[in-house]
Amino acid sequence: xxxxxxxxxxxxxxxxxxxxxxxxxxxxxxxxxxxxxxxxxxxxxxxxxxxxxxxxxxxxxxxxxxxxxxxxxxxxxxxxxxxxxxxxxxxxxxxxxxxxxxxxxxxxxxxxxxxxxxxxxxxxxxxxxxxxxxxxxxxxxxxxxxxxxxxxxxxxxxxxxxxxxxxxxxxxxxxxxxxxxxxxxxxxxxxxxxxxxxxxxxxxxxxxxxxxxxxxxxxxxxxxxxxxxxxxxxxxxxxxxxxxxxxxxxxxxxxxxxxxxxxxxxxxxxxxxxxxxxxxxxxxxxxxxxxxxxxxxxxxxxxxxxxxxxxxxxxxxxxxxxxxxxxxxxxxxxxxxxxxxxxxxxxxxxxxxxxxxxxxxxxxxxxxxxxxxxxxxxxxxxxxxxxxxxxxxxxxxxxxxxxxxxxxxxxxxxxxxxxxxxxxxxxxxx
Amino acid sequence: xxxxxxxxxxxxxxxxxxxxxxxxxxxxxxxxxxxxxxxxxxxxxxxxxxxxxxxxxxxxxxxxxxxxxxxxxxxxxxxxxxxxxxxxxxxxxxxxxxxxxxxxxxxxxxxxxxxxxxxxxxxxxxxxxxxxxxxxxxxxxxxxxxxxxxxxxxxxxxxxxxxxxxxxxxxxxxxxxxxxxxxxxxxxxxxxxxxxxxxxxxxxxxxxxxxxxxxxxxxxxxxxxxxxxxxxxxxxxxxxxxxxxxxxxxxxxxxxxxxxxxxxxxxxxxxxxxxxxxxxxxxxxxxxxxxxxxxxxxxxxxxxxxxxxxxxxxxxxxxxxxxxxxxxxxxxxxxxxxxxxxxxxxxxxxxxxxxxxxxxxxxxxxxxxxxxxxxxxxxxxxxxxxxxxxxxxxxxxxxxxxxxxxxxxxxxxxxxxxxxxxxxxxxxxx
Numbered sequence: 001x002x003x004x005x006x007x008x009x010x011x012x013x014x015x016x017x018x019x020x021x022x023x024x025x026x027x028x029x030x031x032x033x034x035x036x037x038x039x040x041x042x043x044x045x046x047x048x049x050x051x052x053x054x055x056x057x058x059x060x061x062x063x064x065x066x067x068x069x070x071x072x073x074x075x076x077x078x079x080x081x082x083x084x085x086x087x088x089x090x091x092x093x094x095x096x097x098x099x100x101x102x103x104x105x106x107x108x109x110x111x112x113x114x115x116x117x118x119x120x121x122x123x124x125x126x127x128x129x130x131x132x133x134x135x136x137x138x139x140x141x142x143x144x145x146x147x148x149x150x151x152x153x154x155x156x157x158x159x160x161x162x163x164x165x166x167x168x169x170x171x172x173x174x175x176x177x178x179x180x181x182x183x184x185x186x187x188x189x190x191x192x193x194x195x196x197x198x199x200x201x202x203x204x205x206x207x208x209x210x211x212x213x214x215x216x217x218x219x220x221x222x223x224x225x226x227x228x229x230x231x232x233x234x235x236x237x238x239x240x241x242x243x244x245x246x247x248x249x250x251x252x253x254x255x256x257x258x259x260x261x262x263x264x265x266x267x268x269x270x271x272x273x274x275x276x277x278x279x280x281x282x283x284x285x286x287x288x289x290x291x292x293x294x295x296x297x298x299x300x301x302x303x304x305x306x307x308x309x310x311x312x313x314x315x316x317x318x319x320x321x322x323x324x325x326x327x328x329x330x331x332x333x334x335x336x337x338x339x340x341x342x343x344x345x346x347x348x349x350x351x352x353x354x355x356x357x358x359x360x361x362x363x364x365x366x367x368x369x370x371x372x373x374x375x376x377x378x379x380x381x382x383x384x385x386x387x388x389x390x391x392x393x394x395x396x397x398x399x400x401x402x403x404x405x406x407x408x409x410x411x412x413x414x415x416x417x418x419x420x421x422x423x424x425x426x427x428x429x430x
Numbered sequence: 431x432x433x434x435x436x437x438x439x440x441x442x443x444x445x446x447x448x449x450x451x452x453x454x455x456x457x458x459x460x461x462x463x464x465x466x467x468x469x470x471x472x473x474x475x476x477x478x479x480x481x482x483x484x485x486x487x488x489x490x491x492x493x494x495x496x497x498x499x500x501x502x503x504x505x506x507x508x509x510x511x512x513x514x515x516x517x518x519x520x521x522x523x524x525x526x527x528x529x530x531x532x533x534x535x536x537x538x539x540x541x542x543x544x545x546x547x548x549x550x551x552x553x554x555x556x557x558x559x560x561x562x563x564x565x566x567x568x569x570x571x572x573x574x575x576x577x578x579x580x581x582x583x584x585x586x587x588x589x590x591x592x593x594x595x596x597x598x599x600x601x602x603x604x605x606x607x608x609x610x611x612x613x614x615x616x617x618x619x620x621x622x623x624x625x626x627x628x629x630x631x632x633x634x635x636x637x638x639x640x641x642x643x644x645x646x647x648x649x650x651x652x653x654x655x656x657x658x659x660x661x662x663x664x665x666x667x668x669x670x671x672x673x674x675x676x677x678x679x680x681x682x683x684x685x686x687x688x689x690x691x692x693x694x695x696x697x698x699x700x701x702x703x704x705x706x707x708x709x710x711x712x713x714x715x716x717x718x719x720x721x722x723x724x725x726x727x728x729x730x731x732x733x734x735x736x737x738x739x740x741x742x743x744x745x746x747x748x749x750x751x752x753x754x755x756x757x758x759x760x761x762x763x764x765x766x767x768x769x770x771x772x773x774x775x776x777x778x779x780x781x782x783x784x785x786x787x788x789x790x791x792x793x794x795x796x797x798x799x800x801x802x803x804x805x806x807x808x809x810x811x812x813x814x815x816x817x818x819x820x821x822x823x824x825x826x827x828x829x830x831x832x833x834x835x836x837x838x839x840x841x842x843x844x845x846x847x848x849x850x851x852x853x854x855x856x857x858x859x860x
Contacts, residue, residue: 102446182756325549326550329608336549377835408770
């Protein structure tokens with residue numbers, strides 16, 4: 001299925017955030033309706049992406065990649081939105097990174113030519129699905145990951161049963177003690193790399209890891225991130241010395257959305273004695289947020305001041321809108337947005353602005369003293385100051401603290417211009 | 431759309447949990463494939479409902495309702511699964527409760543005749559959608575909620591612009607100080623009730639509230655729940671005395687999934703001097719869980735020992751299955767299930783059983799020492815004891831701590847028999 005087919009597909013009127021009375025319009029027709037959020041053309045809660053911020057973030061990242069001479073294979077799991085993948089690919093992305101085979105198949109359904117599955121392929125269904133996809137399309141460029149002999153053997157075994165005629169390309173994963181997946185020592189890593197090199201069904205094309213597994217604050221994490229990146233380079237050097245890599249450039253890949261400057265610098269300086277390709281995988285740069293990654297980006301600019309040459313930093317593009325449902329006691333406004341609508345794993349949503357339909361044409365700043373104190377499944381409790389203007393029926397906008405766990409709560413998000421007129425609707429596939 | 435149409439609709443192969451290689455089968459055909467979870471016929475993670483536990487919980491609740499002479503209008507937001515709604519209606523449910531107009535429209539699309547929207551209707555889109563639905567189907571029985579004069583006026587105004595020819599039925603919501611929505615005092619409640627009674631477009635048909643807003647432990651909550659229920663009865667008595675209710679039985683409704691015995695007892699004993707109908711709204715009884723509501727049910731049986739006459743209590747029907755992705759260091763297994771697959775707001779998932787495909791026909795108990803210590807977006811870290819048998823590729827089953835925030839992470843769940851053969855696939859509409 002191509003993106004054009006998706007755009008021609010009608011949106012189900014029972015989709016969350018959809019104005020039921022508009023009926024079932026094609027996804028691609030939404031941007032032509034002139035719907036405006038502040039004029040109550042949409043039911044709330046709704047999730048919106050500010051088009052100007054997306055465009056800015058897109059430009060900023062292109063500048064970063066050029067400045068540091070690295071590539072980006074953005075993590076698709078953040079948005080799971082093929083329409084946004086298409087923009088990222090148009091921006092020159094190396095491919096799309098995914099966490100699961102379901103996510104891989106969403107990419108494939110919408111024609112993504114190169115997919116990096118950043119987790120070891122495990123389980124008969126998952127392995128066979130990838131093999132079938134490689135069989136079905138000889139131009140499909142798949143990059144997998146291995147971190148254990150068991151993982152190598154599982155893949156090898158399935159490939160022996162269904163020979164492909166071309167090797168499956170894998171990256172060797174290094175990990176950090178107390179962290180997530182990945183080989184913890186050079187010896188383990190080399191044992192896995194040797195097993196890959198010995199298997200004609202597989203080709204070792206690089207080394208990768210996920211550096212953000214430290215569970216500590218940004219500054220404390222930095223030296224650990226650095227040591228981990230050095231470890232990945234050490235693995236790559238040892239693999240080069242043993243000639244375990246397949247021909248072609250060696251891929252060095254890491255880089256979630258917090259430390260990709262460190263990754264770019266350290267991998268960029270790795271001298272493997274043969275061509276290398278540094279591939280970042282940030283997924284959150286595109287929408288950012290108002291807390292988790294926003295703070296990480298502020299710290300990135302301190303750590304790597306040359307990014308200031310790229311102009312203003314990444315902006316938060318993702319906002320939630322809800323209505324005041326009730327103001328049942330002084331100091332409390334209950335709004336129509338809950339755990340099922342917005343991230344709450346990194347921090348609670350941040351109340352930013354408000355307006356009263358019919359009275360205001362634009363959003364008004366809330367000022368200090370407004371704080372989300374808790375979320376129910378479908379409600380948020382907003383603590384308000386004594387002089388709060390909020391009344392039942394008012395609109396309130398919120399910044400979010402984590403894009404990945406906000407996108408996944410919506411099948412449909414709206415791209416809006418700076419006046420909150422809808423210019424596009426975005427479908428997600430979680 | 432009827433349920434039959436849904437069952438004839440093919441499942442998109444990119445749906446999470448779907449075996450891609452099976453292609454796009456109709457939803458209703460899934461139960462005839464003989465797929466078995468332990469034989470790796472499904473990709474993992476997957477969410478399953480044990481059919482025997484669902485049937486047991488269904489029987490238990492019918493027994494409870496009969497024993498206490500109350501009705502159930504189960505909260506549909508928990509599962510958002512029209513196939514499960516149909517079972518609940520077949521069990522004699524009064525209707526389906528929802529939290530939002532989107533959820534209401536899902537019910538209506540699948541022919542639910544009576545829907546209780548347990549939140550004040552707010553916002554032009556939401557109000558107009560409900561009015562349009564009432565216009566379109568004169569047999570649609572809608573019950574709304576009001577908790578403020580502003581809410582009454584917003585509804586009244588829209589109804590004056592689009593007269594319906596029959597009054598919109600609403601329940602008056604009482605609330606608790608420091609809680610969520612609902613009038614905090616008798617005076618406020620009566621002011622709202624009088625405004626409803628004075629509006630020919632509206633009919634006051636009862637009083638309701640949500641008693642689980644205390645933020646305290648189960649035992650400490652009980653006297654507060656009791657006081658709150660007494661307050662709701664007090665409101666209903668005062669409305670009766672002022673003759674503010676429309677003709678017919680007065681509905682007294684409350685009852686999430688923790689204290690519905692207290693609700694049944696207190697409302698059952700309310701002497702309003704006119705016929706009353708007690709309507710519970712528990713949504714979690716059907717699937718239960720392995721922690722949050724499981725503990726609440728254990729306490730309910732202590733508090734109300736006569737429920738033991740109904741036989742064994744409610745059982746946890748909802749389980750998650752994932753694969754061991756990596757065992758990168760002693761004491762740690764990383765499994766393929768994360769924040770996007772399982773609830774993490776009330777507690778982390780509980781590792782229960784495991785099996786090795788090809789070796790075991792049945793699940794094996796894990797024994798002590800296994801604990802989920804954290805979730806990433808797509809991974810769980812499982813702490814394992816020194817003698818853990820878990821290897822890469824093994825299956826692990828998990829109990830969940832909160833059904834509402836687990837169901838909403840799946841578009842497709844499987845009903846399985848006790849051997850984990852799939853007997854049915856369930857679509858959700860979040």
